Amino acid sequence: MSTPLNRTLLKVIVLGDIAVGKTSLINRYVHKKFNQQYKATIGADFVTRELQIDGRLVSLQIWDTAGQERFHSLGPAFFRGADCCVLVYDVNVHKSFEALQTWRDEFIKQTDISNPARFPFVVIGNKIDQDGGARRMVDEKRAKDWCGSIKSGPSASSIPYYETSAKDDINVDDAFYNIAIAALSHDRSQELYFESITETGSLSEIVEQQNRGCPC
Numbered sequence: 001m002s003t004p005l006n007r008t009l010l011k012v013i014v015l016g017d018i019a020v021g022k023t024s025l026i027n028r029y030v031h032k033k034f035n036q037q038y039k040a041t042i043g044a045d046f047v048t049r050e051l052q053i054d055g056r057l058v059s060l061q062i063w064d065t066a067g068q069e070r071f072h073s074l075g076p077a078f079f080r081g082a083d084c085c086v087l088v089y090d091v092n093v094h095k096s097f098e099a100l101q102t103w104r105d106e107f108i109k110q111t112d113i114s115n116p117a118r119f120p121f122v123v124i125g126n127k128i129d130q131d132g133g134a135r136r137m138v139d140e141k142r143a144k145d146w147c148g149s150i151k152s153g154p155s156a157s158s159i160p161y162y163e164t165s166a167k168d169d170i171n172v173d174d175a176f177y178n179i180a181i182a183a184l185s186h187d188r189s190q191e192l193y194f195e196s197i198t199e200t201g202s203l204s205e206i207v208e209q210q211n212r213g214c215p216c
């Protein structure tokens with residue numbers, strides 16, 4: 001039986017070009033809200049939502065950027081200890097789809113994972129609601145082909161792909177549920193220090209916690 005004490009804490013980071021809807025997706029999933037004028041930052045580096053997977057209590061710690069993606073200037077603490085990397089693009093903006101490769105490369109460069117082909121990635125094509133699909137630039141097949149060409153997760157299968165609308169709440173819960181499953185599949189034996197991190201917080205708090213726990 002699961003109790004809050006033995007829940008599994010999973011770190012998920014969300015990457016992609018600015019304005020593809022990363023913050024809106026997280027906000028929709030965690031707070032069940034959508035705001036057209038949503039600002040670039042949600043005021044915290046991560047938010048947490050709990051869910052149950054096969055009777056197991058999971059705390060999904062979802063890390064959002066605060067506009068630094070514009071300059072590709074995310075610090076190492078953002079990447080460190082991630083269990084799943086979500087790559088988001090806007091189906092109406094071709095450039096944001098092309099950027100997925102760059103974001104994946106950047107994640108691999110910045111993080112300490114030993115085998116990128118076994119690390120769990122998930123791709124989300126967002127804003128499928130926009131103009132009823134009339135402005136769509138990237139079709140599902142194209143996106144799935146790219147996902148199929150890249151190995152992901154312990155079984156080195158293709159990257160799972162989801163199409164969503166944060167605005168109309170299409171597929172968001174389903175995508176994050178599968179993100180949690182992907183994150184659970186990650187062998188995270190090297191990231192034990194994340195067990196001590198609390199519900200929501202900022203980077204400075206985490207650095208402080210890490211420093212306190214540092215044996216050096």
Ligand code: GDP
Pocket residue numbers: 016017018019020021022023024025035036037038039040126127128129130164165166167168
């Ligand atoms: P981020 O920079 O990737 O975090 O993107 P934001 O979440 O800030 O969203 C950028 C803009 O796209 C905002 O004006 C959102 O309201 C809008 N947006 C986000 N998701 C959707 C969606 O699913 N459909 C539509 N039509 N607009 C969206």
Ligand code: MG
Pocket residue numbers: 022023024039040041064065066067
């Ligand atoms: Mg944002």
